[in-house]
Amino acid sequence: MRDFRIETPQADLDDLRERLLRTRWPDPSTVEGWTQGVPLDYVQDLCAYWANGYDWRRVEARLNAYPQFVTGLDGGGDDSVDVHFLHVRSPHEDALPLILTHGWPGSVVEFLGVIDELTNPSDAADAFHLVIPSLPGYGYSGKPTTAGWGVERIATAWAQLMDRLGYERYGAAGGDWGSMITAALGTGMPEAVVGIHLTMPLAEAPPEDERQALTKTEKEARQDAKRFRRFGAGYSAEQSTRPQTLGYGLTDSPAGQCAWIIEKFWDWTDSAGPPENVISRDRLLDNVTLYWLTASATSSARLYWESYGKTRYDTVEVPTGAAIFPREMNRMPRSWLERRFVDLRRLTYPDSGGHFASMEQPETFVDELRTFFRMVR
Numbered sequence: 001m002r003d004f005r006i007e008t009p010q011a012d013l014d015d016l017r018e019r020l021l022r023t024r025w026p027d028p029s030t031v032e033g034w035t036q037g038v039p040l041d042y043v044q045d046l047c048a049y050w051a052n053g054y055d056w057r058r059v060e061a062r063l064n065a066y067p068q069f070v071t072g073l074d075g076g077g078d079d080s081v082d083v084h085f086l087h088v089r090s091p092h093e094d095a096l097p098l099i100l101t102h103g104w105p106g107s108v109v110e111f112l113g114v115i116d117e118l119t120n121p122s123d124a125a126d127a128f129h130l131v132i133p134s135l136p137g138y139g140y141s142g143k144p145t146t147a148g149w150g151v152e153r154i155a156t157a158w159a160q161l162m163d164r165l166g167y168e169r170y171g172a173a174g175g176d177w178g179s180m181i182t183a184a185l186g187t188g189m190p191e192a193v194v195g196i197h198l199t200m201p202l203a204e205a206p207p208e209d210e211r212q213a214l215t216k217t218e219k220e221a222r223q224d225a226k227r228f229r230r231f232g233a234g235y236s237a238e239q240s241t242r243p244q245t246l247g248y249g250l251t252d253s254p255a256g257q258c259a260w261i262i263e264k265f266w267d268w269t270d271s272a273g274p275p276e277n278v279i280s281r282d283r284l285l286d287n288v289t290l291y292w293l294t295a296s297a298t299s300s301a302r303l304y305w306e307s308y309g310k311t312r313y314d315t316v317e318v319p320t321g322a323a324i325f326p327r328e329m330n331r332m333p334r335s336w337l338e339r340r341f342v343d344l345r346r347l348t349y350p351d352s353g354g355h356f357a358s359m360e361q362p363e364t365f366v367d368e369l370r371t372f373f374r375m376v377r
Contacts, residue, residue, distance in 0.1 A: 108132050200330060
């Protein structure tokens with residue numbers, strides 16, 4: 001286990017700015033709004049700010065203010081990957097260890113706005129020791145050089161990480177891929193995981209003859225999921241089938257990388273317009289810049305090739321909590337979730353927020369974690 005500090009060469013930042021200024025732009029869409037993708041004038045304005053007004057050194061210093069480490073983990077396979085993680089211990093020694101897992105197109109940046117509240121709350125009984133890893137192939141973690149790094153293997157690696165840190169009993173939480181990895185961790189390590197909390201809990205649909213009648217809200221959620229599969233899932237088809245081809249353009253063009261990620265923050269946030277309505281422009285670019293500087297467009301997309309449509313929905317018996325925000329793209333009926341998460345102790349539906357809950361609604365996110373883990377500490 002090695003100490004880690006982000007030290008971005010100035011030449012990399014100069015190269016980023018030069019590439020942005022030399023961007024070869026496409027023609028605008030033939031319709032108004034975001035129907036065909038990110039509008040040209042929007043992404044041009046965002047990239048102009050990225051080149052001339054944005055300060056990466058600010059977030060670099062923010063991340064470096066927390067203890068960071070790298071350690072090799074094999075997840076039960078033949079090869080290991082260096083995993084980068086933040087390890088932020090609470091000043092309260094009796095705090096509950098909690099591993100927080102991001103997804104795509106997120107990163108450890110997602111949790112910057114909640115670390116202090118979770119580690120040092122006003123009530124010591126709510127304190128957590130936080131472990132926040134970058135997924136293999138994401139951010140400052142190493143890039144797998146062999147196939148096999150899917151959801152279940154990453155969950156095994158997380159168990160190895162928590163064991164290496166000396167945590168015998170801990171909680172886990174996550175969204176997006178982090179929800180699936182967290183659920184797999186709860187299945188694989190029930191003796192160590194005291195409970196899991198998810199913002200995108202997933203379960204298989206029951207057989208037709210065993211399905212309960214859905215509420216009006218649940219029917220609307222299934223229609224939203226159907227619309228998402230029709231109009232919003234093109235990115236996943238590409239990343240799960242041809243991540244290598246996609247990566248050439250995204251790794252060479254910062255404007256392309258920016259548009260590819262920002263479109264999801266527009267589509268998946270409860271912003272009712274540009275994503276800056278709920279997440280600051282600087283924080284959005286913090287996340288995009290992390291992908292760019294680490295050249296992780298291809299390696300991050302490979303998680304879709306490894307796991308999209310292949311994830312197991314094993315029964316989870318550890319205590320489970322979930323908060324399903326209204327703009328989450330796949331909001332599943334309670335009766336479906338109860339079949340998989342057999343000890344579903346808390347399921348809530350916050351009034352506002354979307355897929356990036358810790359960034360959009362940090363206070364609600366923190367409150368949901370505190371409330372659930374009080375039940376299982």
